[in-house]
Amino acid sequence: MNPKTTDRKTTPLRFDLDRIRGDFPILSREVHGRRLAYLDNAASTQKPRAVVEALENFYFSEYSNVHRGVHYLSQRATEAFENARARVGRFVNAERAEEIVFTRGATEAINLVARSFAAPHLGPDDEILITTMEHHSNIVPWQLACEAAGARLRVAPISDDGDLEIDRLESMIGDKTRLVSVVHVSNSLGTVNPIAEIARRAHSRGVPVLVDGAQAAPHLPIDVQSLGCDFYAFSGHKVYGPTGIGVLWGRHELLEQMPPWQGGGDMIESVSFEKTTYREPPFRFEAGTPNISGAVGLSAALDYIDELNIESVRAHEAELIDDTLLRLEQTEGVHLIGRPARRCGVISFNMEGIHPHDIGSIVDLEGVAIRTGHHCTQPLMDRLGVTATARASFGIYNGRDDVDALLNALDKVRSIFGKGG
Amino acid sequence: MIEDLYQDIILDHNRNPRNFGPLAQANRSARGYNPLCGDKVEVQLQVDGDRITAVGFQGSGCAISTASASMMTQKLTGATIDEAESMFARFHDLLTEGDAGEAQEDDEELGELEVFAGVRRFPMRVKCATLAWHALRAALSDQGEEGPVKTEA
Numbered sequence: 032m033n034p035k036t037t038d039r040k041t042t043p044l045r046f047d048l049d050r051i052r053g054d055f056p057i058l059s060r061e062v063h064g065r066r067l068a069y070l071d072n073a074a075s076t077q078k079p080r081a082v083v084e085a086l087e088n089f090y091f092s093e094y095s096n097v098h099r100g101v102h103y104l105s106q107r108a109t110e111a112f113e114n115a116r117a118r119v120g121r122f123v124n125a126e127r128a129e130e131i132v133f134t135r136g137a138t139e140a141i142n143l144v145a146r147s148f149a150a151p152h153l154g155p156d157d158e159i160l161i162t163t164m165e166h167h168s169n170i171v172p173w174q175l176a177c178e179a180a181g182a183r184l185r186v187a188p189i190s191d192d193g194d195l196e197i198d199r200l201e202s203m204i205g206d207k208t209r210l211v212s213v214v215h216v217s218n219s220l221g222t223v224n225p226i227a228e229i230a231r232r233a234h235s236r237g238v239p240v241l242v243d244g245a246q247a248a249p250h251l252p253i254d255v256q257s258l259g260c261d262f263y264a265f266s267g268h269k270v271y272g273p274t275g276i277g278v279l280w281g282r283h284e285l286l287e288q289m290p291p292w293q294g295g296g297d298m299i300e301s302v303s304f305e306k307t308t309y310r311e312p313p314f315r316f317e318a319g320t321p322n323i324s325g326a327v328g329l330s331a332a333l334d335y336i337d338e339l340n341i342e343s344v345r346a347h348e349a350e351l352i353d354d355t356l357l358r359l360e361q362t363e364g365v366h367l368i369g370r371p372a373r374r375c376g377v378i379s380f381n382m383e384g385i386h387p388h389d390i391g392s393i394v395d396l397e398g399v400a401i402r403t404g405h406h407c408t409q410p411l412m413d414r415l416g417v418t419a420t421a422r423a424s425f426g427i428y429n430g431r432d433d434v435d436a437l438l439n440a441l442d443k444v445r446s447i448f449g450k451g452g
Numbered sequence: 453m454i455e456d457l458y459q460d461i462i463l464d465h466n467r468n469p470r471n472f473g474p475l476a477q478a479n480r481s482a483r484g485y486n487p488l489c490g491d492k493v494e495v496q497l498q499v500d501g502d503r504i505t506a507v508g509f510q511g512s513g514c515a516i517s518t519a520s521a522s523m524m525t526q527k528l529t530g531a532t533i534d535e536a537e538s539m540f541a542r543f544h545d546l547l548t549e550g551d552a553g554e555a556q557e558d559d560e561e562l563g564e565l566e567v568f569a570g571v572r573r574f575p576m577r578v579k580c581a582t583l584a585w586h587a588l589r590a591a592l593s594d595q596g597e598e599g600p601v602k603t604e605a
Binding site: 063384385388389392393396403404405409412419443447448 | 454457463488490512513514516576580
C-alpha cells in the first residue's frame with residue numbers, strides 16, 4: 032500500500048471555516064431560536080454533504096449485497112465495500128487492507144478483541160491492564176473476559192492533572208499480563224497518551240497493545256505502523272461518517288491466529304454439519320451482511336477530511352482550544368477538570384456550586400450544545416472526585432463564534448444561579 | 453423560558469436544602485440513582501403507624517433534583533402514607549401531563565410544588581425532579597433493602 036496520501040489530487044487549501052460550514056447543512060439550522068453552536072463533537076460529529084451524497088449515490092445507483100452475486104450490481108457493491116476497506120487502510124497507514132475489520136463501532140471492535148484474541152488465552156490469575164481514564168467501552172469488555180476466565184483487571188493510575196503515569200503502567204506489566212488496552216485520547220479530559228512509548232515498553236515485555244482511538248481519529252493523524260500498537264479501534268460517526276460503522280485494525284499475523292467471534296454467512300469457507308471452515312481475515316470476523324453503506328459513507332468522510340488539508344484543520348482546532356482554555360480560566364467560578372500535558376479535542380470544566388446538568392440545560396437554550404454528565408467514564412470521575420463535568424468538544428467546523436456563544440451562555444448560567452446568592 | 457425551570461424558590465432550595473443530612477430516628481430508607489447522570493439521593497423516613505413523622509435526604513445532584521428532594525421533605529412531613537402516594541401521583545402528573553404551554557388548573561394540594569411545572573418543557577430533566585420521590589416510594593413499600601431504585605429500568 033502507498034504511504035499515507037490523499038486519494039485525489041488536491042492543492043493544499045488554506046483553512047476556510049465558511050467553506051467547511053457550508054458543507055454541513057445542519058449547522059445553518061437554529062436551536063431554540065439561536066444560531067447552533069455545536070460543541071458536542073466528542074459524542075458525535077455532524078455529517079458533511081459529501082457523506083450523505085455518497086450514501087445516496089450508493090443506494091440509488093450501486094446498491095446490492097456484497098461478496099456473493101455474480102450480477103453487475105453485486106460486483107459494484109463489493110467493489111465499493113472493498114474500496115472502502117482499502118481507504119480505511121490508508122487512513123490508518125495499515126500494511127494491507129486485509130488488516131481492516133469493519134465493526135459497528137469502536138465498542139464492537141474492542142469486544143471483538145476481548146472475545147476472539149484475549150479470552151481464548153486468558154487463564155486464572157492472568158491480567159489485562161487498562162488505565163483509569165478509559166471509557167466504559169474499554170473497561171466492561173475486559174471485565175466480562177476476566178470474570179469468565181477468573182483473570183484480573185488491573186488499572187494503571189493517572190496524575191491529578193489527568194496524565195497517565197506511564198512508569199507506573201510499565202511497572203504493572205508482568206509475566207501475567209496478556210494485553211495492555213489504552214485510550215489514545217481521553218474522551219473526558221482530552222489527554223493525548225504517548226501510545227508509541229507505551230507500545231515500546233509493553234512489547235519489550237512481550238505484551239500486545241490495543242488502542243481505543245475513538246477520540247483520536249477525528250483529530251490526529253493515525254499511523255498504526257509508527258504507533259507500533261497491535262490493535263486500533265475507532266468509530267465512523269466520530270470522524271464525520273455514518274453511525275453503525277466502525278473499524279478494528281489488527282496486525283495480520285494476530286488476526287490470522289484469532290478464531291471467529293460470531294458465526295453466520297460470509298465468514299465461512301465451507302459449511303457442513305460435521306465441520307465448518309472459516310475464511311481468512313478480515314472476512315472471518317464479519318459474519319452476516321455487513322454495514323455496506325456505512326463503509327461507503329465512512330470512506331467518503333475520510334476523503335472529505337483528507338481533502339481539507341488536515342494540518343490546517345488541526346492547527347485551527349488547537350488554537351481554538353488554547354483560546355477557550357484561556358478564556359475559561361479567566362471566567363469567575365469556572366474550574367477546569369484535568370490539565371493534561373498534551374490535549375486535543377476536549378475541555379471538561381465545572382462551575383462552583385452549579386451542577387453540570389443545570390449548566391447543560393441553560394446553555395442549550397442559548398443554542399449551545401455541550402455534553403454534561405460522567406461521559407461514560409465513571410471510574411475517572413471517581414478518581415477526580417467529581418460526579419460529572421460539563422464538556423465542550425471541538426470539530427472542524429467550530430470557530431471563535433462558538434466559543435463566544437459558550438462563554439456568553441456561561442454568563443447566563445452564573446446570573447441565574449447568582450440570583451439572591 | 454429558562455426562568456420557568458429555575459424559579460427563585462427552586463434556586464433557594466438548591467442553595468439551602470431543607471432536612472438535608474442523616475435522620476437519626478429513621479426507621480425506613482431507600483436510595484435513588486439515576487444511571488444516566490450519576491445523581492444519587494438517599495431518602496430516610498421516620499414512619500409512625502401510617503404517618504410519616506420525619507423525612508430527611510442526602511446525596512448529590514443538580515438543582516432540580518436537590519430542590520425537588522428538599523421541597524418533598526417539607527411537603528410530606530406529617531402526611532399519611534396514602535397522602536404521600538397521592539401527592540406523588542399529582543406531582544408526577546404535573547411534570548408529565550398536558551400541554552406545558554397552557555395554564556394548568558391550580559392544584560391546591562400541590563402548593564409550592566407547582567413551581568416544578570416548568571420541568572415539563574425539559575423532558576430530559578423530569579427524572580431529576582422525580583428521583584427523590586421514587587426513592588421515597590421505595591422506602592414506603594419496603595423495597596429499600598433491595599438496592600437503589602433506578603430511574604432507568
